[in-house]
Amino acid sequence: MPSLLQSCQKENELVVNFSGKVLIIGAGSAGMMAAYTFQQYGIDFALIEAGPTFGGRVKKTMTFTDFPLDLGTEWLHDNPKTLDEMINDPNAQGNIEMISYQPESIANWDGSELSYVNVGFQFYREYKFKNTTWHDFFEDFIVPSIASKMVFNEPINTIDYSFGQVTATSSNGTTFTGDKIIITVPAALMKQEVISFTPALPSTTQDRFNAIDVPPGIKVFIKFNTKFYPDICSVDTTVPDDKIYFDGAFKKGANDNLLTLFYVSDNARELTDLSDAEVFTTVMAELDQMFNGQATQNYISHVIQNWSNEPFIQGSYSFSGAGNIPPLLKARFTLLAKLIRMG
Ligand SMILES: Cc1cc2nc3c(=O)[nH]c(=O)nc-3n(C[C@H](O)[C@H](O)[C@H](O)COP(=O)(O)OP(=O)(O)OC[C@H]3O[C@@H](n4cnc5c(N)ncnc54)[C@H](O)[C@@H]3O)c2cc1C
Incomplete structure (x- = not known):
């Protein structure tokens, strides 16, 4: 096993007493990490993406240079051990060489x-992938275990959480039903209210989106x-x-x-x-x-x-009043809060 993955021990088991299904809207890094975590803890989910592929602002091209090229996210603003923590699987196999x-x-x-x-x-004090990309990281280590529950080309435009269950409907008219929902749609789009909620989101929630600078x-x-x-x-x-x-x-x-x-x-x-x-x-x-x-x-x-x-991104990344919201790697750790807030 390559050195970076040697310390990839599974974090302490959480006690999960939730037996329903979670809808995750958006298959960028946040949505994929949410799905991956649910997969690890045996929670049912559907990962619903507007575009034709996963990644969002994690995107690569293999054809422009003689090395795989990140077109969006490129740096790891953290210790590479964070990648181990994201994978959280002692059986993970593969090579991640960092610069x-x-x-x-x-x-x-x-x-x-x-x-x-x-x-x-x-x-x-930052790192980059040497012969791979952020996109490869997700493709190699995260996507394989969640791919069967990903749905593409379904831009969600209405969410109804009036009753016990949550229903998300796409612009194609496809309906998805779950017990909880996580929305990882970019803040730039949430500010534009591209999703219509029933009942309407509390004005304080929309105000918070509007306060984010993208x-x-x-x-x-x-x-x-x-x-x-x-x-x-x-x-x-x-x-x-x-x-x-x-x-x-x-x-x-x-x-x-x-x-x-x-x-x-x-x-x-x-x-x-x-x-x-x-x-x-x-x-x-x-x-x-x-x-x-x-x-x-x-x-x-x-x-x-x-x-x-990019139609389903429409900006760079979020800056809050209190400074830059740490991108990407916080996805895993904000999961529970999102569940409570959106569910
Ligand atoms: C130019 C640039 C450089 C960057 N460099 C770095 C870097 O070096 N290091 C770093 O850590 N971060 C970097 N970032 C920030 C990082 O890319 C983002 O913070 C991170 O990728 C956001 O992940 P996300 O899952 O929250 O959102 P996204 O990646 O935007 O994913 C959201 C997903 O939701 C989908 N979606 C949108 N609307 C709908 C809908 N209605 N229904 C269903 N799905 C929908 C989108 O298609 C997308 O796939 C950079 C960003 C940019 C733009």
């Missing part, structure tokens, strides 16, 4: 000058003939760290040279509102300015992932 993300060349672009900074300490977000991936850029380069804007170019192939052991733009904040609307062709032209113009025309000279191909244009 300790410590960029060595770090620059800043202030709009007219590129300045390099020397850091003599560990800048980031700014626009985009990633642009550009392949070049050579690496003329630093490992990471922040761009000065009105929001700290909202716009970053980074070496997407950093320590991947790949032949391809990949520069990725990560842009998440209200400022990102300057790109997310554009067509893909306009995004590309705008980004290349900035890169040519930063690197004296080397972007155009070395350009091979590009991919744009505009998260604001």
Whole structure:
């Protein structure tokens, strides 16, 4: 068994005295972890997804670079042991090799000058997958045991919890019935009230959704003939760290040279509102300015992932008034609260 999974001991058994069925709306990381946990504890569920596949903001492409590429979630902002905790199965088999993300060349672009900074300490305490992706993690370790209870292409638009049971109906007219419901639909959509509830949600609940800030977000991936850029380069804007170019192939052991733009904040609307062709032209113009025309000279191909244009996502991720809601990995631990709140 590979080292990362050696400590993958099952957490203390919970006493489960619930014998009903749970509907889980949305097969992103939160929905999948909810389903996986129910599967482990023998609780019946149905995982209902609007789109044609699982993952949500966990998405990959295998065809653009010579390594699997995360198009959304990319970093693990935590100790890799967290992955063991998510799997929570001593019999799990597989290989997860992580990169300790410590960029060595770090620059800043202030709009007219590129300045390099020397850091003599560990800048980031984060990790990335080396030869796999976040999507592979779910595909390999989480999805196999829940796949038979996943349903795709069923966007839920009404939920009736008037009586003992909960009924969720999709825009196709398909009806799903359970005893409890967990809704993991992105906050951007809950703010738009894409789901109609009977009885209506308490106004305080809708107010809480409305208080969540979900700014626009985009990633642009550009392949070049050579690496003329630093490992990471922040761009000065009105929001700290909202716009970053980074070496997407950093320590991947790949032949391809990949520069990725990560842009998440209200400022990102300057790109997310554009067509893909306009995004590309705008980004290349900035890169040519930063690197004296080397972007155009070395350009091979590009991919744009505009998260604001994804119909069942429509934004980046949630920021609450109290700061960024920790994404992804809290899914497992907020499960019980969601059950109580939504059920
Ligand atoms: C550009 C970008 C970069 C990021 N980078 C990182 C990172 O490096 N590390 C990190 O930890 N996090 C990162 N995140 C955040 C992370 O991706 C999200 O916090 C996390 O994936 C959210 O998971 P979720 O299950 O809550 O939502 P989602 O992944 O959005 O899943 C929700 C699911 O609900 C489905 N759905 C929507 N409406 C309906 C409906 N009506 N009926 C049924 N299903 C519906 C959607 O199709 C989707 O599959 C990033 C996000 C973005 C956008």
